[in-house]
Amino acid sequence: MSSIRPWRDIDRRVSRQIMVGSVPVGGDAPISVQTMTNTPTEDAAATIAQIRRCEEAGADIVRVSCPTQEATAALREIVREARVPIVADIHFHYKRALEAADAGAACLRINPGNIGSAERVREVIAAARANGCAIRIGVNAGSLEKDLLEKYGEPCPEALVESALDHIRILEDHGFQDYKVAVKASDVFLAVAAYQQLAGAVDCPLHLGITEAGGLIGGTVKSALGLGNLLWAGIGDTIRVSLSAEPEEEVRVGYEILKSLGIRSRGVRVVSCPSCARQGFDVIRTVEKLEERLQHIKTPMSLSVLGCVVNGPGEARETDIGITGGGQGKHMVYLSGVTDHHVQDADMIDHIVRLVEAKAAEIEAAAATLEPALDAAE
Template sequence: MSEHNPGLRPWRDIARRDCRQIMVGNVPVGGGAPITVQTMTNTPTSDARATIDQIRRCEEAGVDLIRVSCPDVESTAALKQIVRAAKVPIIADIHFHYKRALEAADAGAACLRINPGNIGSAARVKEVVDAAKANGCAIRIGVNGGSLEKDLLEKYGEPCPEALVESALDHIKLLQDQDFHEYKVAVKASDVFLAVAAYMQLADAVDCPLHLGITEAGGLIGGTVKSAIGIGNLLWAGIGDTIRVSLSAEPEEEVRVGYEILKSLGIRTRGVRVVSCPSCARQGFDVIRTVEALETRLQHINTPISLSVLGCVVNGPGEARETDIGITGGGNGKHMVYLSGVTDHHIQDETMIDHIVSLVEAKAAEIEAAKLEAEGTDAGKATAVAAE
């Protein structure tokens, strides 16, 4: 059964963990809301223009939330301009100085990423919470295996799931003591086993949304693999309400990888999902270069569409029947095109890539037009009912 008519597939169902919902700006997190994709800028936040330019690229990639570091007063001073320019909610990353949190809240940050225990005295924690309440800010508690409190390291001897969870619960209590409940929590580690075990334990201990990530995951390839294993395992288990893929790569790449993880689990669909073979001597065209070219040229497509690119007729027809658009390699530079899982026409090598791009663009336009028509019909029905 093809993707455009999937039918009932209970073996694909993921039962998400129940939790309460918070708002990060205008974006709901938890409580059954769509799992959001985050990233973090790496420009100096004090350079508002450069930071906004980077945010724009991430927005084009589909980011839902963006975090910016606020280590000094110059950064929080630029934050107001950044918040005004951004189309998505901005999270201010605060580490130690509580005044930066106050300034960020006043500047319009939708969320403050802090560890309340690092802010200082209870009086300072209260000031930060009061600022968050006054400005409608959420708070993310960010526990990290690489920066656990000294007393917990002494107690447990090393970073372990129990230490991360205890740290998170201690920080949560500081917020709850101030009657603040608009928070989400992360217990990240660079070790996949440690991070997954900690999130599993925390998920059973709290009712707040959880932010997932494998921190310091590495470069584009290695970090993608580690993140897919760690975040993917948790999402498959129904745990997680927002994610960030931490890569030594440009922020927009983190967004793209995040969506690929969600798409692979059928949790969220955005853009073109490519099914392609690894290629072999049977291939009727250069599969690797074709896929590279198509992925680049189809980045502007936001509409969920499936595309199969298969080099030969061994698995090609079967895979093509499962996608919206498909192509399988044939002999003499002549290849079969499938539309909605059905053989439709042949295409030659020299026009293949341009032709596939045009087919995908046309399909996206068709889907969007149908969506608008349905929305208009629903709106008309609602108006008619209201008039009665």
């Protein structure tokens, strides 16, 4: 089989690049994964602890709400302790934006048209510029401006895009270019159509999200449909999966969406069957336990877990490590697509975890050896 697979190609939309703290967004930068804390920001210790869990899950950027002066006061400590850039979520009070920028926020989530007079807008833009702070314009179908609702009668793609362009114009009029834009909706069709229209109208980075998507299962499905369609079309530079679940779960789902499209890879990609009467072991429980025990693996690799030999060998040929169910509680283990040895039921999960950990160490060691050679060649 040819290694060239044109049907997998994604022709990514060309956008200009901005920096959100140390993370490049747009251009040819990797699509970043974001989430948002749900602790009271005023409780710096609790917020930092939650950010740490998000970092461990792989978050590139984390957003925190800053509705009060106490919140922006705590933000300074939060920014200092976080290992990833922090976005301050601001809605209407321009002073919170000024305080957040001074406290070290890497980005302000704010709609400049919603914060009052032209003088206030100028102050916020000046604070962002002085502190090297980006701005994220966040248009949401649930909070569209009254005049746009009157004009269009209801939230629609045209209304979301017009709102975004109005806010963009304000920043552009002040010569501010370090911004990204989101046009979110809880309706998948509405959000996708709005992003498609906006993508053709601007060159700034786009932050993708299906807002208020729902719980872990329902929200994951909606987000995968909406974000997956856009990403497959090459639209999107950073994503947030909005779930009624802990923020680290949003990060994990975000990576699963990116992994499924071959856009980014982090940790173990599990290929597993839905199980049937042919299974030689309890596939469902095995996958549950393996996913839980392998969360600490950050090195990209693949693992196939198949209950029988019908599809098992074929899937194992495409993965780093594989296992297929056999008779009498004895199962075949594949390494790099080749049959290697058997393992018994009682030892299977511990054995696979050890194999994955060893493979991760091998990959990391090879990368560490290769890096100095590449640096020397340059």
